[in-house]
Amino acid sequence: MGRQDLPRADGPPPMLPWPLALLALSACCRWGVAGGAGSTVPQGHAAPATPSSFSSSSSPSVRAPLDWLLTDRGPFYRAQEYVDFMERYRQGFTTRYRIYREFARWKVNNLALERKDFFSLPLPLAPEFIRNIRLLGRRPSPQQITDSLIKKYGTHFLLAATLGGEESLTIFVDKRKLSRRAEPAGGAGNSSGVSLETLHQLAASYFIDRDSTLRRLHHIQIATAAIKVTETRTGPLGCSNYDNLDSVSSVLVQSPENKVQLQGLQTVLPSYLRERFVAAALSYIACGSAGELVCRRSDCRCQCQPAFPRCNCPEADIQALESSLAQLGRAWESHHSQFEESEEFQALVKRLPTDRFLNRTAISHFWAMDLDVQHRYQQLGTSLKLLSRKTYRLIRRLFNLSKRCHRQPRFKLPKERSLPFWWSRAQSLLYCSETTVPGTFLEESHSCTCPSEQPSCQGSVPCALGEGPACASCAEDNSTRCGTCNHGYVLTQGFCRPEVADSLEHYLGLETDLQDLELKYLLQKRDSRIEVHSIFISNDMRLGSWFDPSWRKRMLLTLKSNKYKPGLVHVMLALSLQICLTKNSTLEPVMAIYVNPFGGSHSESWFMPINEGSFPDWERTTVDASAQCQNWTITLGNKWKTFFETVHVYLRSRIKSLDDSSNETIYYEPLEMSDPSKNLGYMKINSLQVFGYSLPFEPDAIRDLILQLDYPYTQGSQDSAMLQLLEIRDRVNRLSPPGKIRLDLFTCLLRHRLKLANNEVARIQSSLRAFNAKLPNALEQETGKLCS
Secondary structure, rough: OOOOOOOOOOOOOOOOOOHHHOHHHOOOOOOOOOOOOOOOOOOOOOEOOOOEEEEEEEEHHHOOOOOHHHOOOOHHEEEEEEEEHHHHOOOOEEEEEEEEEEEEEEEEHHHHHHHHHHHHHOOOOOHHHHHHHHEEEEEEEOHHHHHHHHHOOOOEEEEEEEOEEEEEEEEEEEOOOOOOOOOOOOOOOOOOOOOOOHHHHHHHOOOOHHHHHHHHHHHHHHHOEEEEEEEEEEEOOOOOOOOHHOOOHOOOOOOOOOOOEEEHHHHHHHHHHHHHHHHHHHHHHHOOOOOEEEOOEEEEEEEEEEOOOOOOHHHHHHHHHHHHHHHHHHHHHHHHHHHHHOOOHHHHHHOOOOOOOOOOOHHHHHHOOOOHHHHHHHHHHHHHHHHHHHHHHHHHHHHHHHOOOOOOOOOOOOOOOOOHHHHHHHHHHHHHOOOOOOOOOOOOOEEEOOOOOOOOOOOOOOOEEEEOOOEEOOOOOOOOOEEOOOOOEEEOOOEEEOOEEEEEEOOOOOOOOOOOOHHHHHHHHHHHHHEEOOEEEEOOOOOOOEEEOOOOOOEEEOOOOHHOOOOOOEEEEEEEEEEEOOOOOEEEEEEEEEEEOOOOOOOOOOOOOOOOOOOOOOEEEEEEEOOOEEEEEEOOOHHHHHEOOOEEEEEEEEEEEEEEEEEEEEEOOOOOOOOOOHHOOOOEEEEEEEEEEEEEOOOOHHHHHHHHHHHOOOHHHHHHHHHHHHHHHHHOOOOOOOOOEEEEEHHHHHHHHOOHHHHHHHHHHHHHHHHHHHHOOOOOOOOEEOOO
């Protein structure tokens, strides 16, 4: 008995008639017994509700104890029958009735092969089959085997098989819709009232009068929508008629319970033909008549004949797979469209508030609280998983088929759409749906990208609430603009802008237009326009007089601004001394400089770190060679400029000597000599000057500004005063001397120029720190204490 596995364009090969296959039926046709439950089901009668014949499942009464079955716990949950039942249950059909009958199983055996194996009898093959074998000779070509045997008799013959089948009727019932009034006797089904008894009678009469029963059940299904009828038939089912057994296909039952055993045709061939037949059969199955199957290192391909150069590329199968993938892609998009148009998703969009702007995060919170849309999204995910598995399975098959083709397969992978996509889609439906086709909302720019045929799809986008530059609330008359702003921001034309302090010109002028090159030129010329005239005070020496520098000398320059210049503060850019020494003197002047920024005691001065780190060093310029006079200048410039009220200069001297061994200059301290005749030389200070400029300062205006902290006219005026005081504090402290920590010069300004008490200064500083902490991007600089 032969069978053709792959259909050919020239038609299927003729099948061996059953007598030639020597098949014998070992059982007769009879009505059978359901093997699973052991209960007999008579023909034409409905059996009781048992697992094997007639079953009824009512969910409302038993659902609670069986809830564990609804979780993904194993094969029962994934069984197709259970999946179908649960789908019907979700549609409202809570009860199932099922009636079925089975045909007995027929075992079909090939007795001819058994006679050969057990009794060593020759096979009774057909004469034509034997003649074709003899005509092939001892070494036939694969093409000869294909033409003489395979195309006529196939590649396999039937060894054993099972016949039989099952016929069933399943009725799903929605008891809520089903009327309990009995159907009028003898009615033709036109009445709308149907009872359970009527369904029982119809189910019992299914196998007696199938056509009439189905006609009435379908009428009830259409008229009441209370039932769903499913008819199932498996197996050949024609076991009472031998006309169904005219070919091998009659016994190839498409059921997992039925098994078919085939045997290769080479077992009935002579031994010298078997290997060649197997090779020809494999080539015929894999390559048809277009080539020969060649396998090397587990990689098999068809060696094409010249007439069929593309035999390795099944174009028809590839095009069919590409068409199936395109259809799956359309189904994928259809599922997404159905979800977007679903009642659950549209209801979520309608419930979103429109009085303020919603970003994706805000929409995700509403999504998390909506159980209906989450359940609908899970259904979408389940459907897409099935489509995805089908898609990737087809893609693998497509690549396997086209790996030896000259063109790449054409397909488009389905586009995944995660939860953020649907949140963005809800945004688009909120803000970009002024036209028939909604656009796409861009959260970063708060704008819409509209379809080309729709020039304008954007609606009104409400203001965004939040921290920082976002609105504290939207305007009542126009929700697209801010109504109020957060702390540190001011409302300007419907938007929140960072609040900036007003000009400080009325309180303290801190601006200068002197550039570094200009300043350097003026200092070289010792221009009097940048000299700050100050008072020289010293109890140890006088300007222009020679003195013995063996002892430390103290001198200072002060301005006494509180007495003479209350409306000015002063900035030092450079300090210059002109120092003269006697001839042949080995003394070297050494200065220590202390700067007091706004007055007070000497302890509230800071030491100038000359030539430490990047701080500048003294520059010496010779003025009079005969008198050995030099200008000692230290230039601070714009980088190191600072406030000053008093400059303290401590002058001492050291002895300069030349080391003969190393040719280096060394310094050491002079000894205290009581004998004037042993004096090492004298020194003279001709001038001591401070270069810089003065800034306008209004202490009364700053006091009024401080008063607004306690007695504000409005909240806005208090915030404005705070911002201005913060700006003054930061800009004053910015002129602090170099060091790891800036010095708190602002406290010195309050103490000595505004004459505020310590507790008032502490209260102001605390208020400024608290206000600064509320500002956006607040940065509080750590400062060191200088003034008590």
